[in-house]
Amino acid sequence: MLEPRPVVDLRRRPDARLQVSRLAAARFWRDGLAATRGDDIAADAGIATRTLWRYFRSKEACAEPVLAHSGRRFVTALSAWPLDLSIEEFLDAAAPAAAAPASFSDDDVHAMRMIVLGFSEPALRSSWLMVCDAAERETVPLFARRLGLSPDSREAQQVTAAVSGAVRVLNDSLSVDFVEHEVATPASDVLRDLALAVRQASDGRLGPAVTADRASERGPEHGCDGS
Secondary structure, three states: OOOOOOOOOOOOOOOHHHHHHHHHHHHHHHHOOOOOOHHHHHHHHOOOHHHHHHHOOOOHHHHHHHHHHHHOHHHHHHOOOOOOOOHHHHHHHHOOOOOOEOOOOHHHHHHHHHHHHHOOOHHHHHHHHHHHHHHHHHHHHHHHHHHOOOOOOHHHHHHHHHHHHHHHHHHHHHHHHHHHHOOOOEHHHHHHHHHHHHHHHOOOOOOOOOOHHHHHHHOHHHOOOOO
16 A cells, blocks of 8 residues: 655645755656656645646756755855954854764755756756855845945945855855765865855955954945944
């Protein structure tokens, strides 16, 4: 007798899209993107195919919620970065056990597999890039504040784009190491590389603490107090 399939209630569960995404990612990784149909994902979720298409524009888009878990992690961390701490000081304080090997959740593994699969599947890669673009847009105000610039300024957006690109490359590299080589990069190395990416991609403008002296040098018109 077949086990009854769990039904994902897309209307009532706030994490329903993520649950469907987990099922889709597992299916993509096991069977391949080309061999997976929307009907298969819907059946795994216990929903009608027409319901699936009401919430996802394509089968590749079904992977976006798990990819967003990875793409938004940097934004979530940066939102807590105080102006008076350097990037290294902040990351060290946020991860006191950084010397331990990196620990990945099931969602981390799903995301890394989709990133790696995207190298040979352009449509899936496009989904990852869309997630990265959304995370970049969220990051602009955070970096603009540290730079003493308006979030609407081209300068703030260019610096953010450069840093976001560097972080995406780091994400790609860590995913390849784990998925293809079974190497879990030590957390201390991840934090070091992340801080380096922020500093180098911003040409040193992001990374240092924003002290009172630095804020006064930029002038009150920049609104570095967030106003």
